[in-house]
Amino acid sequence: MFVAWSLARRSAGEPAGGGAELVRRKADMDGQVMIEGKRLRIGTAHAGTIVTVILIGR
Numbered sequence: 210m211f212v213a214w215s216l217a218r219r220s221a222g223e224p225a226g227g228g229a230e231l232v233r234r235k236a237d238m239d240g241q242v243m244i245e246g247k248r249l250r251i252g253t254a255h256a257g258t259i260v261t262v263i264l265i266g267r
Contacts, residue, residue, distance in 0.1 A: 231263055236258055236260055
């Protein structure tokens with residue numbers, strides 16, 4: 210599984226592309242998000258923000 214993330218700046222109706230799935234998560238205060246049972250550290254600069262994660266090849 211390949212995971213890419215970015216700040217949630219896409220429009221709600223914009224497709225991610227072939228076979229990819231978009232999920233949105235709010236980063237914890239320590240800069241981590243939980244995706245499919247795994248904790249991803251994205252950095253404390255993004256603590257408390259909504260991030261969009263693109264799941265490719267699930």
